[in-house]
Structures are given as C-alpha cells and as structure tokens.
Amino acid sequence: MVAFTINGKRATADADPSTPLLWVVREHLKLTGTKYGCGAGLCGACTVHIDGKAARACQTALEQVEGKAVTTIEGLSPDSSHPLQKAWVAEQVPQCGYCQSGQIMKAAELLAANGNPSRADIVSHMNGNICRCGTYNRIVAAIQRASKEG
C-alpha cells in the first residue's frame, strides 16, 4: 500500500509498487484528465506534478510518489481559474483536446519558475509535449497571455 496525496487529498493505492502512476491516477483513482499517449515518456500527454515538478506519469512508478504530493489537471484549480486555463480558453487552444491536460501541466511548471518566458523559453520547455492537432502556436500565445494576465 503506497500512501501519497493527490490534489490535496490523502490517497492510498493498493497496487503493485511498480505500477505506472498513470494507471493508478486514471483507472484506480478515476482521475481521467491525465492521458495515456505513448507509455514511453515520448509525448507528455500524461504530465502531472509531483511536489510541484512536472513528471511523466507513465514513467513514474507508484512507489516513487510515497509521501509526495501529486497534482493532476483536476487539481490545478478548483474551477478552471488557473491563469493558464483561462488563457487556453481565451486563445481557443484545444482542438481534439487529448494532449491539453499534459500541455497545461507542463506549462504550469514553467510559469511557476519564470513569470515572463520568451518564445524560446517556452519552446525549449514545451518541446517534449506532442500535439497532433498542431496547436503549438496557440499554446505559445496562451502561455504568454497567462504570464501577462496571470
């Protein structure tokens, strides 16, 4: 039994300690905003925060979050009020939307560290997250908007 907090609540998971955090979050805890895209750390669709740092849930074993604080897209804000969520709506970023939880969680890590990122900062931070609908330029615009309006 591994104990941790998820979106501020205490949680335990009765799963093999080597289970990818992704499946624990999605299928055991039913927080399905975190997505499965590649299972190999190549696309970023499963990005969550562990103690405030972005991590690939598909590459994180359950045992690695023992005693830690996990935040998923559902916990980023209670009411879609995070500056990035507002900016994502304002810039009309999502198309199919499947990768966007991961994009937003990855971007939130950047904004927490850098309040005024340049385009180059954004590209270098976000390049591991794939969006097959090609919303990349809108993601850049939304991050810049959030950094100004935050």
Next chain:
Amino acid sequence: MRDQENIGSAVTGVSRRGFMLGTAGLTFAVSVGGWMTARSAEVAAASGRMEATAWVTVGVDNSITIMQPAAEMGQGVMTSLPMIVAEELDADWSKVSVAFAPPNHKVYGNPGFGGFLVTVASRSTTGYWDTLRMAGAQARRVLLDAVAHKWDVPVAELTTGPSVVMHRKSGRKISYGEIARFASPPKELPKLTEADLKKPSEFRIIGQDIPRVDIPAKVNGSASFGMDVQVPGMLYASILRAPAEGNAPAKVDDAGALKVNGVRQVVKLPYGVAVLGDTVEATRTGRDALEVGWSAAKDAVFNSEKAVADYVAKARDVSQKGVAFHAEGDAPAANAAAARRVVREYFADYTYHAQMEPMNATAWVKDDVVEVWAGSQTQSFSALAAAKAAGVKPGQVRFHMQYLGGGFGRRAQVEYVVDAVLLSKAVGKPVKVIWSREDDVQFGKLRPMTAHRIEAGLDADGRLVGWHHRVVGESVLAYTSPDRLKKAKGKDTLTMAGAEVGYGIPNSLAEHIVDGGAARLAAWRAIGAGYTKFAIEAFIDDLAREVGKDAIALRLELLEKLPRARKVIEEVVAMSDYRRKRDGTALGFAYAEVVHSYAAAVAEVSVDRGTGKIRVHNFWNAVDPGIAVQPQNIVAQAESNIVYGLGQCLKERITLDGGVIQQSNFHDYEVMRMADVPEIHTKVISTDNRPTGIGEFALPLTGGAVSNAVMALTGKRLSHMPFTPERVQVALKA
C-alpha cells in the same frame, strides 16, 4: 437516456419519428408525430422543456439544446453545426447548449454521406448545411405558430429576435422559454422552403467567431474521451495481435499470463489473443507473458523500401494501363502529338495517423442489448460492426459517443469496437480494451505508399495540351470498403483523391495502377490529395521553369475561368510579399482545390546544407471555403492542417518488412513538435457560396510549397516525401 430510447430504432427502419422529403430533395428529420402525442404538453411543461423538433429542445428557463450529429475530433463541429441551427432558429447563442445527437441515422444521418452517421472527408458542414438550416427554421416556426395561436394573430405579423418572438403591431414580446410553457409540438412539422431561410446578409451567428463549446471541458480534464469511460464491474483487456494481416493464433500457451496477479482470463480471438483482468497493468504484464505460435494465412514478404524501385518502374511502364480515375479528352494522344513533352517523377512513403489517443473501446454485451462506448468517426458503422460481432440485430446496439482524441480518418475504421464486443461477449462482463501506442503504430492503417509519373504535352507555343498522371499504389477502398469500390467501378476516390489536375487542361488523364504491398490501409487526413497535389504542384513549377514562365503567372493563366481560385492565389502572393527576395531563405508556392474549398499557400524555408535539415520559417495561406461559418475555427483548422502536412513532408515515414510495420512509437515515427512549427498566417475569404470542407484543405499544399521553396533556394528538386535530412543531402549533392 435519449440514445437508449432511439438506438432501438436506429438501424431497423422502425423509426418512431416521422420524416419527410426536404426542399432540396434531401431526407431530413422532422420529429414528433405519434411519439410526441404520447407526451402531452403538460408532461413537457412539467419536465421544464419542450422538444420543438428532433434537433431543438427549448427549456422553460429559456435554455436551448441543439443536437449535434457529427464526431468531434478537434475540427470544431460541436460548435459550427449547432451555430447553423441556432442561426435559423434565431436563438440567443448564450443560452444554447449542445448535446451529441442520438445515434439514429434516419433522423440525424449526413445527407452528404449516404444518410449515415459518418464524420469523414470534411463533409459535415457542407453535408448538413441544408438539413440544419431547415431544422432551425422549422423549430422557429413551431414557436411562431404556437404564439400566433395563443395571441390569435396571423403568423406573418410575428417576427423574432434572439430567442424572442415579437408582435410589432401590439408591441408584445415573449421569450422562447415562456413559449415552451404552453406550446406543444405539432403533429406534423411546418413545411418550409428555401425562401423561408435567412439570406447570408441577415446572418448574425454564422460568420461570427463564436468560442468553441467543447473547449472549457478540455482545459480541466473533464471532457470524456473513449478511454475515460468507466463502467462498474468492467474488466480491462490487452490484445496480442497477429503480427501480419491474415495470421491467426495457432498455439497458445497462457500459463504464464494466468499466473499474473489480477489476470482473470485469456481469450483467443480470430486475429489475436486477449488477456483480461482487473487492471490495465495486469493485462499488459499478462500479455507479455503469453507464448503464441501464429499460423500464416498468407505469405507476407512485402518490403516497402525494396518496393520503391518496382513502383517507379511500374509508373514508367506506360504500356501497363491503370484504372482511369479522371479523364478528359485524350491525354495520351495529345501528348504523343505534342511538340514537346515534359516528364517528372515523384514519390511518397507510407504514413501513420498518430492520433494522440490510441485505439480503445468499452463494450457490454448483455442478454438483449449491446452497449458500446467509444470515440468513433462513425456511429452507424460502429453499431453495425458491434451487432455483427455480438450476433445481434443492429437495433439492439446502444452506441454512446465520446470525444475523439484525434481521428484523421483512423477512427472511421472500427476494429477496436469489435475487439471490445467480442471480448465482452466471451466473458459476459463489460470490457474496456486499450491498445498500447506500440499496438496503435504496428496495427495502424496507413496512407499508401505511392509513385507518381506526370507527363505533360506542350504545343509549339508552349501551351499545355495534355496531362497524364500515373499513380502506382494500393487501393485504400479495396481494403476498407470493397463494396464502394465495386459501385465506383474500380475508381478509388481515396487513393486517387486530388489527382484530377484542376488546371483546365483540355486533355487530362489520371490513372491508378493498383499495385503494392500487404499494408492495412485507411483514409488519412486529406486522403490522396496529400501526395497527388504535392506531385501536381511540384510539376507545375518544374513545367514553368521548362517553358521559361513565371510559376504564379502560369497558374493564373490556367485558372482563368476560376475567379475564386485566382483570388486566393493573388491574396497569398500579397500576404507573403512573394516577389521580395529573402536573404538565406526562399519561398515556394502551391495551389489546390480540396473538398471544394479553394486554397493557396506560400512556404518560406531555409536549408542547413551540412545536416540537410529543412526549416520552415513562415507559412502563409488563403482559403475560400464558401460561407465561413466560424472563421476563427477555420484559422485553427488551417494551422492544424499545415502542421500535420509539414509532418508528412518533412518527417513522417512508415516502412514495412515482411508485411510488418517497422516503427513502434514516437521515437521512430517522428511528428512535428513545437520547435519545428513555422509562423502561420491565414486569410479566410468568406464568399456567398455553400460552405465547403475545412478539415483538410491546407494539408495538400504543404508538400508542393516546401519542395518548390527548396527548389527556389537550392536549384534541387525534392521529389520524395518525406524530405528527410538524408534525402535533402542526397539531392544537394546531385
């Protein structure tokens, strides 16, 4: 709940709703009749809502719910289609909510696609245009008639504003919500004609940048995709699929799999072996522990890299006739008699959809019904496939539509629905099947590899008199829909899409030499136009160079009779400042009419001569999609098209060996990432023409624009997509 009521009548032909012929000769739904009489007006009032028509429900709180029949895979139909209904309904858009329509094709099928519920080929807005306008206008008239009756005034004296009916003579006003308190749906819907619809100049919703209704749920994790479905008591399943098409499991040793904690059962399928269990991780571990011997149903020896030379040889062997896809005049004769002939060859590799959400579905085969939850591009064919797999009547299937984590043509194929149904039937429990990304790549359904040979004939004055385009490659339709191919007399509208040259050449022939490997195939965004337009647009530039003409001037001359085409070309030339020479970069142009939208583009590229890497700096495009229903969304679709298109011309490549796909994940099937994308500049030119496709219009411009830009920069023609650094290096040395 609605879908449960309605799917029972979905495919059996026993619709409880009436329907009649529309003005344009299209079948469209009108609702009500006997069904609504069973629900009295009091019942409707008590429930707080009145179903004015099958498409529109009005709440006493002034809310309006509009049914949306297409798959939402990012292309924006969840907003653009209801906008069309709301326009003619004269609704207050701020009060509109949108629901997935029940999967009843008799009511909600797309007249632009045989009346089925299928979302493909950029046909939703254009196919539903008449139906949805009429649906909105009829619902409005139902409300007007109710008020006319209540106030005892002629209906002609009533007008509407946003969700309000007004009687100017008496100065009275009543909201749609108030009308819902007393109105009862009519036995028969009002008979309206085109003349009862708004003129484009009267539109106040269509043409506006209405925010997409699906976006709020896509920024907080609440949007429900197929993979997010949770059914109490369900088992998970992972499938080990036969490595090559047609192989079946012969010997199965499941002892290791069954030892895995959480694995419940192993089920043999005709095309693989499934491990079912309590968790995803258990089924995956179990699958890895399976020992399966495969029976080879057919020899799979195809090697795509070795086949390239063979394809090219076949394209060159003009004595081998293909299936004529498009023919005007007599191109071979015109070319034979021409003063001069120009020949070029092009090639495009296999590509994979790489939609972000791997295939998945959940099914529950019960005694009397089969429930299916999935993101699919087709409710109709999912239900039919599920019924066949379960051995029930189509009317016994309840299909629950989810958002699609990308479609691009892949989710018009529904074998993942069959997986879930077969397994649920075998174990008697709900089952959620999740393909791994590796499954998704290796059992992907590809855009075929194609070789192209174009020969043009010129008269003594250098005018184009003949055009002969030979395409060698597999038939997508033969794989996906042999019946459709038969009906089309062998003409493959998927593989050959876009091969009609479209430049007003008196003699033209596009022929398909059906040949090639053992790949699984599907429509892939823009289908054939991704490579046919690349070949055509690269060729036009080559031809212009051969005859000493300016490539833009040549196109404008050939498109003399198409002012809409000329307009987008002139627009993009102006936007890109095309005539201005750049330092270290160069521009390339392409034009195409795709899904009846006119579009043109200019790419600005540079090439790293050391590594061979192409960088696209800017990409301008202009499009005339007829009436631009939701212009901001068309801009978003242009961006999506261009990024997807640049992927296929710069990076994306599938190879097969022994009939087996050699790639497995995003490390060896590379797609565009943020660092790769250019600045994209889009101009949408709305014209008073029927709306046309916007989901794939710009993709076919990418190959030609980039290849032409590299030609302008280096004098070398890139003729084989994708233009990988290795191929660029080879071309630069040539």
